Amino acid sequence: MLVMFLAPLVPKARHAALSTISLVGAALALVATRFPALYPGSAYSGLVRADAFSLFVHFIVIGVAFLAILGSTSYLKREDLDAGEFCALILFATAGMGVMAGAQELLTAFIGLEMSSIASYILASYKRDAPKSNEAAMKYFLLGSFATAFFLYGIALTYGGTGTTHLDLMGQAGPQASATLLKMGLGLIFVGLAFKVAAAPFQLWTPDVYEGAPAPVTAMLSTGPKAAAFALTLRIVASVDAAGPLWFWALWAAAVMSMFAGNLGALVQTNLKRMLAYSSVAHAGYILVALAAAAATDHPEAGIAAALFYLVTYALVKLGAFLILAQLGGAGERHLEIEDFTGLARRQPVMAACLSLFLLSLLGLPVAAGFLGKFYVFNAALESNLIWLAILLALNSVIGAYYYLRVIVVMYMREPSEEIVAEPVPWTLSVVLWITAAGTIYVGLFPARVIDFAAKAALSMR
Amino acid sequence: MQQTFLLTVLTFLPVAGTFALLLLRSDDHLWIRRLALVTAVAEFLMSLLLLRGFQAGTTGYQFEEFRAWIPQPPIHYHLGVDGLSLFLVLLTTLLTPLSILASWKSIDQRVKGFFISLLVLETGVIGVFVSLDLFLFFLFWEVMLIPMYFLIGIWGHERRIYAALKFVLYTMFGSILMLVAILWLYRITATAGYPTFDVAQIQMMLSNGTLTMPLRTEMLLFGAFFLAFAIKVPLFPLHTWLPDAHTEAPTAGSVMLAGVLLKMGTYGMLRFCLPLFPEASRRFAPEIAVLAILGIVYGALVAMVQVDLKRLVAYSSVSHLGFVVLGIFAFHAVSIQGAVYQMLSHGISTGALFLGVGMLYDRRHTHLIKEFGGLATPMPVIAALYLFACFASAGLPMLNGFVGEFLILAGTFQKHAAWASWAALGIIFSAVYLLWSYQRVFFGSTTGDKNGALPDADGRERGILFLMAAVILWMGIGSVFITRRTELATQTVLQLMQRPRAYDAGGSHQIDHPAIAPSGANSAASGGVANLVKAK
Numbered sequence: 001m002l003v004m005f006l007a008p009l010v011p012k013a014r015h016a017a018l019s020t021i022s023l024v025g026a027a028l029a030l031v032a033t034r035f036p037a038l039y040p041g042s043a044y045s046g047l048v049r050a051d052a053f054s055l056f057v058h059f060i061v062i063g064v065a066f067l068a069i070l071g072s073t074s075y076l077k078r079e080d081l082d083a084g085e086f087c088a089l090i091l092f093a094t095a096g097m098g099v100m101a102g103a104q105e106l107l108t109a110f111i112g113l114e115m116s117s118i119a120s121y122i123l124a125s126y127k128r129d130a131p132k133s134n135e136a137a138m139k140y141f142l143l144g145s146f147a148t149a150f151f152l153y154g155i156a157l158t159y160g161g162t163g164t165t166h167l168d169l170m171g172q173a174g175p176q177a178s179a180t181l182l183k184m185g186l187g188l189i190f191v192g193l194a195f196k197v198a199a200a201p202f203q204l205w206t207p208d209v210y211e212g213a214p215a216p217v218t219a220m221l222s223t224g225p226k227a228a229a230f231a232l233t234l235r236i237v238a239s240v241d242a243a244g245p246l247w248f249w250a251l252w253a254a255a256v257m258s259m260f261a262g263n264l265g266a267l268v269q270t271n272l273k274r275m276l277a278y279s280s281v282a283h284a285g286y287i288l289v290a291l292a293a294a295a296a297t298d299h300p301e302a303g304i305a306a307a308l309f310y311l312v313t314y315a316l317v318k319l320g321a322f323l324i325l326a327q328l329g330g331a332g333e334r335h336l337e338i339e340d341f342t343g344l345a346r347r348q349p350v351m352a353a354c355l356s357l358f359l360l361s362l363l364g365l366p367v368a369a370g371f372l373g374k375f376y377v378f379n380a381a382l383e384s385n386l387i388w389l390a391i392l393l394a395l396n397s398v399i400g401a402y403y404y405l406r407v408i409v410v411m412y413m414r415e416p417s418e419e420i421v422a423e424p425v426p427w428t429l430s431v432v433l434w435i436t437a438a439g440t441i442y443v444g445l446f447p448a449r450v451i452d453f454a455a456k457a458a459l460s461m462r
Numbered sequence: 463m464q465q466t467f468l469l470t471v472l473t474f475l476p477v478a479g480t481f482a483l484l485l486l487r488s489d490d491h492l493w494i495r496r497l498a499l500v501t502a503v504a505e506f507l508m509s510l511l512l513l514r515g516f517q518a519g520t521t522g523y524q525f526e527e528f529r530a531w532i533p534q535p536p537i538h539y540h541l542g543v544d545g546l547s548l549f550l551v552l553l554t555t556l557l558t559p560l561s562i563l564a565s566w567k568s569i570d571q572r573v574k575g576f577f578i579s580l581l582v583l584e585t586g587v588i589g590v591f592v593s594l595d596l597f598l599f600f601l602f603w604e605v606m607l608i609p610m611y612f613l614i615g616i617w618g619h620e621r622r623i624y625a626a627l628k629f630v631l632y633t634m635f636g637s638i639l640m641l642v643a644i645l646w647l648y649r650i651t652a653t654a655g656y657p658t659f660d661v662a663q664i665q666m667m668l669s670n671g672t673l674t675m676p677l678r679t680e681m682l683l684f685g686a687f688f689l690a691f692a693i694k695v696p697l698f699p700l701h702t703w704l705p706d707a708h709t710e711a712p713t714a715g716s717v718m719l720a721g722v723l724l725k726m727g728t729y730g731m732l733r734f735c736l737p738l739f740p741e742a743s744r745r746f747a748p749e750i751a752v753l754a755i756l757g758i759v760y761g762a763l764v765a766m767v768q769v770d771l772k773r774l775v776a777y778s779s780v781s782h783l784g785f786v787v788l789g790i791f792a793f794h795a796v797s798i799q800g801a802v803y804q805m806l807s808h809g810i811s812t813g814a815l816f817l818g819v820g821m822l823y824d825r826r827h828t829h830l831i832k833e834f835g836g837l838a839t840p841m842p843v844i845a846a847l848y849l850f851a852c853f854a855s856a857g858l859p860m861l862n863g864f865v866g867e868f869l870i871l872a873g874t875f876q877k878h879a880a881w882a883s884w885a886a887l888g889i890i891f892s893a894v895y896l897l898w899s900y901q902r903v904f905f906g907s908t909t910g911d912k913n914g915a916l917p918d919a920d921g922r923e924r925g926i927l928f929l930m931a932a933v934i935l936w937m938g939i940g941s942v943f944i945t946r947r948t949e950l951a952t953q954t955v956l957q958l959m960q961r962p963r964a965y966d967a968g969g970s971h972q973i974d975h976p977a978i979a980p981s982g983a984n985s986a987a988s989g990g991v992a993n994l995v996k997a998k
Binding site for chain 2: 379455
């Protein structure tokens with residue numbers, strides 16, 4: 001059902017002015033997500049399902065696409081890149097993510113995954129003449145194909161085990177089902193998905209790809225596909241009974257490893273973009289805590305709602321932060337070392353304030369949305385009696401504090417050493433930053449609407 | 463209930479001031495300072511309304527405000543004051559305008575940001591003292607970190623960045639574990655069938671037996687809360703962030719840090735640790751008392767050998783706050799009363815000392831004692847008033863420090879004579895280090911050309927110091943005015959520590975257990991519940 005709404009949005013023409021059309025399209029799609037809410041149910045013989053959950057994820061991915069396109073127009077102009085293709089690819093990837101979010105059947109999910117992945121590979125190499133961008137794309141492509149293969153093989157095995165690829169039916173597979181095959185299949189699927197969400201130990205590609213890809217692409221890559229892959233994981237956890245207990249320890253271990261790998265890795269980075277990439281891994285770990293909490297009980301609602309809420313706060317913040325980097329990096333993204341941000345508060349107070357807000361949100365200090373995100377994850381973890389996981393999460397937050405604050409130190413507490421010419425901030429980017437910053441504070445102070453929606457989404461999966 | 467918006471206005475008026483400040487041009491320093499001062503003074507006058515409306519004879523919270531905020535999990539915007547928090551709010555609103563005045567000239571870089579941080583800090587601190595919802599409390603507790611971080615990190619002295627980072631990391635480490643504990647406590651209330659973050663409600667449910675928890679859980683929760691507060695106080699051996707943060711912070715930062723931020727820790731112990739986890743408090747009391755006494759003696763001894771005047775005052779805080787913790791964990795009505803009093807008087811006298819040190823720094827740009835000497839000749843006014851603050855801090859009778867320390871020792875002595883005897887050492891030492899340092903800085907012949915030519919206090923500085931001196935004297939003589947209002951609240955804390963039944967390790971749930979808690983405890987908590995009913 002949603003594919004219908006998204007399909008016409010993939011523009012075929014290649015013209016810079018098309019970015020406007022893409023924006024309108026994305027906005028329309030955002031509005032269009034309202035409609036399936038009126039007719040909940042499955043479509044295409046149960047391949048996709050429109051429920052509050054898929055709706056929630058659609059809001060995230062389409063919102064991300066909208067903001068990423070709007071925020072990258074000035075970047076594309078500066079780097080002399082073609083806007084038409086760029087928008088087309090982002091929308092194409094978004095359509096794939098939309099499919100993943102609604103998929104009720106594994107092969108459909110696979111198609112969605114592939115749609116979004118292939119578009120992402122191309123996006124990562126979008127700066128064709130930059131070696132770093134190419135390296136990033138190559139790594140992403142090679143490792144990504146591996147992960148997809150794992151995923152596909154997992155589907156094959158589960159099909160062999162249960163005779164179906166439908167998630168609902170898989171849950172009710174009778175005694176003739178082979179538990180071993182199902183377990184192996186689910187294990188492989190987990191590997192594929194863990195790669196997509198950048199969870200340890202499958203996170204090795206993340207820093208290189210996030211650093212090498214053009215910053216607006218990184219903004220999109222670190223938010224949209226992640227949300228969609230988490231959505232698919234949640235869908236499997238919620239509908240296949242066998243997945244919960246089987247995946248629990250995998251989720252637990254992946255969460256702990258991601259938190260430590262991400263945070264410890266980020267500690268030693270000197271490049272801000274790379275640091276944020278490591279922090280993405282850490283945040284994947286935080287979300288995995290919520291997933292582990294969901295997998296640990298028969299009532300996964302709290303965990304699912306927490307994960308969804310966290311995805312919203314995370315998407316707002318990461319999108320804003322990477323788009324700021326796209327702007328401040330200057331031509332060719334030369335100025336992304338942390339030292340380059342020395343005294344930014346003097347040169348560009350608004351940018352520095354926004355970036356600080358985003359960093360504080362990632363760090364999880366109140367008033368910013370990230371705090372509530374963490375709060376709900378803690379809550380879900382404790383509800384499932386995962387006290388140790390909660391404590392590990394707490395410790396990781398403190399490690400995180402160190403490197404986020406270090407950036408703020410540089411921006412506010414040192415005098416600018418050399419003058420990097422401040423480029424004027426284009427209005428499109430300002431709009432995006434205002435939306436993300438205001439969203440961060442709004443969700444941080446009045447989370448009621450979002451968390452209600454997330455709770456409804458979690459309930460709709462039963 | 464009248465004036466129901468007073469606490470909200472008090473909490474958010476400083477933030478409103480910062481919005482007004484944002485509208486001013488950044489180079490318009492004079493008006494930025496004036497506007498910040500006007501906001502802070504208006505805030506102080508508002509807080510006097512609180513004092514006027516406060517009824518000393520009633521237990522429970524007053525000026526309560528209760529509104530729904532986040533439905534899931536049920537978090538409410540619940541504010542209120544009682545005898546514990548009333549004067550801490552007043553202390554905050556008094557010290558903020560004084561800090562602004564003290565920074566009038568010494569801050570000339572990025573003036574706007576400085577005053578914005580100071581006002582946001584005020585909001586955070588007042589929010590901590592008036593919130594009655596654990597979530598809200600935690601929110602303010604964390605919010606206050608950010609402005610303090612900037613105050614130390616941007617406007618501090620040489621090693622400011624190191625000090626700021628150390629301060630934040632220490633505090634965050636404690637507070638994040640407290641967050642886990644808060645959520646755990648919430649889970650316990652949810653399992654009992656009454657999910658809530660409301661302090662008053664949890665206190666009531668605990669004291670009438672609706673809510674019970676196994677001893678092990680109680681000890682763990684106590685540990686998490688206590689760690690956060692102990693770092694903030696700071697209790698020996700968690701104090702190492704304090705000398706750095708104090709020494710590196712600008713004068714206003716030190717005043718706020720010593721004056722009110724440290725009290726958030728001891729306030730938290732009184733408000734949360736004792737009433738919510740009484741059994742764990744009793745079990746850990748001996749260890750905590752030993753740490754407190756160690757802190758008293760160690761802080762005093764280290765203060766004695768400092769070569770840096772500001773660091774000396776910082777270590778004296780470690781020593782004085784040790785008294786407060788000792789008074790709290792002696793569980794005696796008088797000693798807790800003394801602890802509350804000492805919290806206030808330490809805020810005033812140490813605030814005055816830091817203001818004095820700040821004035822010396824403004825003139826000479828150093829804190830080293832050996833750089834000064836014989837300052838009483840060129841600046842008699844500052845010398846006299848600084849001596850006054852020293853006496854207050856050393857606990858001279860008739861001045862404020864004496865009342866608190868005397869009550870703490872008197873109360874503690876009745877329960878644990880040995881504790882009190884050891885702690886009394888601290889008073890002797892404090893006289894030594896304060897007066898010795900005073901002698902080296904102000905007495906003797908004037909050393910050096912620079913010191914001889916220093917100007918005495920101008921009108922602004924005289925105003926600040928005389929005001930502080932007046933408060934010191936008033937708190938020393940008119941202490942009944944304050945104790946009359948804090949008395950019931952301290953008794954309530956002790957009453958809330960009573961539980962209907964002796965603990966059994968299993969901690970069986972008895973939902974319909976009849977309430978045999980003392981009536982005071984019930985009425986203390988019933989304020990919140992009455993409001994709960996009304997809100998529905």
